[in-house]
């Protein structure tokens with residue numbers, strides 16, 4: 001994940017592209033144990049909720065619950081599948097650095113892990129969110145291409161001043177996306193699959209709206225970073241997501257977006273394809289079971 005507002009270069013000890021050594025041998029037994037705890041919690045809730053591509057990816061990468069993975073070994077497996085590698089970064093990186101990594105099929109992952117008392121909430125994406133949440137989907141050839149296309153699109157959006165809109169696409173797909181399948185809705189978003197509580201909430205709670213994915217609609221919808229989402233967007237397939245992204249001419253789309261208002265987060269539009277119209281009861285009651293993204 002990237003963040004705006006950075007000035008200057010990388011922090012001390014980081015390379016020009018903000019990468020750092022993962023420092024795998026420096027993880028403590030407690031830190032590995034935190035990974036194991038988080039892994040086991042997700043292993044309980046994800047079968048039947050996460051999409052096939054994610055579960056297949058977990059298996060293909062041998063992401064067992066034995067401790068924090070070594071990025072080199074993980075990258076070697078991932079590279080054989082889809083040409084992606086995982087690189088360590090100190091935390092959030094500037095937008096242009098993030099996009100450049102994605103455009104070159106490198107996924108930047110935080111190398112630190114949350115404290116044992118932060119299992120359900122942390123501000124910045126840690127290694128569990130970044131690796132467990134994001135990397136399995138990168139084993140899927142279609143999703144792998146989508147992530148690279150997003151990186152290239154990010155570079156274009158920056159030059160056109162529409163990053164705010166494009167970031168919403170990332171949020172509602174890569175982080176909090178749902179997939180429609182014949183068996184029902186399934187999760188592919190990393191912000192969800194790395195969160196025990198949101199993995200259940202996003203599919204089963206009556207609060208949020210669940211609406212069919214539409215690129216322009218998504219790009220006009222703000223999101224919240226401090227709590228469960230109030231709306232989730234459902235793609236009919238990963239192929240559709242990739243196809244829409246690579247076939248859209250973003251210049252006229254950004255021109256339209258420049259003159260369009262945001263759609264309130266709880267709104268249902270007349271031409272939305274509504275899967276479930278939420279009660280918003282959770283948000284109205286004050287929410288605050290925050291999740292990492």
Ligand SMILES: [Fe+2]
Nearest residue numbers: 001125190293
């Ligand atoms: Fe993320």
